[in-house]
Amino acid sequence: MSVTNLQDESLQPYLGTLQRIVSEMGPQRPFQSTLKSLLKTLAENHDFQRPHLVIFDPETRTLKLSLAHAPTKLSHVEYEPGVGVTGQVFSSGQPVIVPRMKDHPAFLNRAFGRTEEELKTLAFICVPVLGPGEDDEGREVIGTLSVDTPTSDMSKLTGQSKFLAVVAGMIANQAAYLQEEMARQKHLMSQGLIAGDNVETGFIPPNIVAASKSMRLVLNQAAQVGPSRATALLRGESGTGKELLAEAIHQASPRREQPLIKLNCAALPSELVESELFGYQKGAFTGAVQDKKGLFELANKGTLFLDEVGELSPTAQAKVLRAIQEQEIQRLGSEKTITVDVRLICATHQPLEELVEKGHFREDLYYRINVFPVFIPPLRERREDILPLAEHFLSLYAEEYSRDIKRISTPAIDLLTQYHWPGNIRELKNCIERAVLVCDEHVIRTYHLPPSLQTAESTATDSNLSFCEAVAKFEQELLVDALKKARGNMLQAARDLRVSYRIVNYKVKKYGLDAKKFAVAKGRPR
Ligand SMILES: Nc1ncnc2c1ncn2[C@@H]1O[C@H](COP(=O)(O)OP(=O)(O)OP(=O)(O)O)[C@@H](O)[C@H]1O
Known part of the structure; x- marks a missing residue:
């Protein structure tokens, strides 16, 4: 830009904006209000609409819409690196100009629900935002700055893109603070210290017992993720209640009236898992005597729960990935694509990260399903839950077997609370069922409990840990x-x-x- 050009009338709004940004960037200014006023200035001084900042969350490896000068629900909009225009700008570190939204295959229109008319008349400009650093080389991309603007000739759009790149370069520190603030908020939320957007505090479904703080936290997280469409990944040992939690998440979602379909990926041989998930066309293989819908189709508009997702074969992983990304599936033996609208919940007791590292689980699928991980602690780490759970199962089975058993004796409670429950809640449930069946009194006593609880070897003392x-x-x-x-x-x-x-x-x-x-x-x- 030569000095004479600075007299140019058309440059005045740009210079005015830069001047205003500089004047508002004092070190004492709160970064959020600086960024908000920057977005507002972009909208007011220029032909820009919906200026917004998307910031990378290193923990979930997703991009989150973090600030926007436009009405939208920020916390619900996420992008994946490499996917869509925003994802591509983040991954490549290069600006992208979409001259007309409607024509661009990678334009997702995820955040603002632009109308058909707008998609035809608006362009989209997205530039990378670099984090702070000495020189451009060492600076990593931490997000993107984007605007909508009326479609125009390419030279005007390129000029606007260059201007936005200058603006993005000026806000490195503020954007880095924003990224840190996001992590802080998330940490506080996970500690149950603040409520997320959708937390119904005290969300305890009637069939779930949760007395411990850690289980309350898990339910808080379920309440947060429930109403969204995000994929939840439930992690925890066998018998900790992952399936039960998946049901609670489905119930907390707007899809609750629609089907919740479940598949345990470890329960079937891999070829069968594929035909279960995607269905098949008559004649696809010997025995396929008629067309069959797969679970993705059956779960349309509802939720699909994939238990033991780490057991999916490589082919099934590729197909599930496609189903998530494209919302399309093909029945085995058929070329026809079928559109499906399915919310996925996955569960695993396996260390998926290690499977990814060893090449047994696709990394892209891992990031797709790990959008909202929920860790359910084993029962031995939340002993406050043992007694309430035992009493819950006692009343359940006393009723089922028509037994008049009112309580559990103190020595039996001691045994229950000392045991290390390797099979978690499922084992506790079975133990109480057995106790109810063998009990011929009104009280469950030690000798009604299985022998495994009564031997010293079974309890977890430091000197006597299992391998x-x-x-x-x-x-x-x-x-x-x-x-x-x-x-x-x-x-x-x-x-x-x-x-x-x-x-x-x-x-x-x-x-x-x-x-x-x-x-x-x-x-x-x-
Ligand atoms: N917090 C809870 N309150 C009441 N019942 C529970 C709770 N957690 C688990 N259960 C019960 O314990 C049993 C095991 O739970 P579930 O099947 O959900 O575990 P899981 O983690 O999915 O196990 P797996 O990994 O082996 O499939 C179920 O009968 C479930 O209803």
């Missing part, structure tokens, strides 16, 4: 040591342990650690 528990304990100690050494920096801890960041992140969640707690000030004795 898996000892390994887990050792792993947890290593992790805590590494986090202490790295002052809570999970990336550094991962480097020291010579594992990936993803694995450290997974284990930190698995063991309920708070990495931030290790971030003590330098030089402070530990």
Whole structure:
């Protein structure tokens, strides 16, 4: 831009905007109000509509609509890196101009519900926002800045794009603060310290017992994710209640009147899983004597729960990915594509991150299903739940078997609460059912409980851990040591342990650690 050009009338709004941004960027100014007023200025001074900032969340590896000068529900709009225009700009670090929204195959129109007319008359410009740094090389892309603007000739749109790139370059610090604030909010939310957008505090479905803080937190998360369309990934040992939680999430969603279809991917051979999920056309294979709908079709408009998702074969993984991305499936033996609208909930007890690392589970599918992970702790880590659960099952089975059993004796309660419950709630449920059946009094006593609970070997004392528990304990100690050494920096801890960041992140969640707690000030004795 030459100095003489600065006299140009048409440049005045651009210069005015830059001037205003600079004047509003004092170090004392709160970053959020600076960014909000920047978006407002872009809308008021220019032909820009819906200016908005999308910021990358490194934990879920999704892009989140974080600030917009337009009416929309921010927390519900997410993009995946590489997908759609915003995702592509983030991944490539290069601006993209969409001269007419309607014509662009990658334009998702996810956030603002633009009308058909608008899609025909508007262009979209999206530029990368870099984080702070000395020079452009070392700076990573942390988000995008985008606007709608009336379609126009390419030279005007290119000029606007260059101008937005300058603006994006000026807000690196504020955008980095915004990214950190998002992480902080999420952390507080996961601790149950603040409520998310949709949290109905005290959300406890009638068939779920949750007395412990950690289970309340799990239910809070279910209440948050329920109303959205986001894929929830339920993680926890066998018998911890993943399927029950999937039902609760479905019930908390607008799809509750529609079907909830379930498939345990480990229960069938892989070829059958595919035909179950996608259906088949008559003659597709021997025995396919008539057309059959798959579970994706049966779950249309409702929810599909894939239990043990880590067991899906590579082909099934590819097809599920396509079904999620394109919302389309094909029955086996058929070329015809069928559109499906299905909300997915997945569950696994496996360390999916390790499966990804070993190449057994597709990384792209992992990111697709890991949008909202929920960790259900094993029963031995939430002992406050044992007695309420035992009493819940007692009343359930006393009624079912018409037994007049009112309570559990104190010594029996002691046994129940001391046992380490490797089979989790399912084992507790079976144990109480058995006790009700063998009990010929009005009280459940120690001798009504299975022998496994009554032997000292069965309880989890430190000197008598099972192999898996000892390994887990050792792993947890290593992790805590590494986090202490790295002052809570999970990336550094991962480097020291010579594992990936993803694995450290997974284990930190698995063991309920708070990495931030290790971030003590330098030089402070530990
Ligand atoms: N919080 C709870 N309150 C009441 N019942 C529960 C609770 N959690 C689990 N259950 C019951 O325990 C049993 C096991 O739960 P569920 O089948 O949901 O576990 P899961 O984690 O899906 O197990 P798997 O991984 O083996 O499929 C079920 O009968 C379920 O109803």
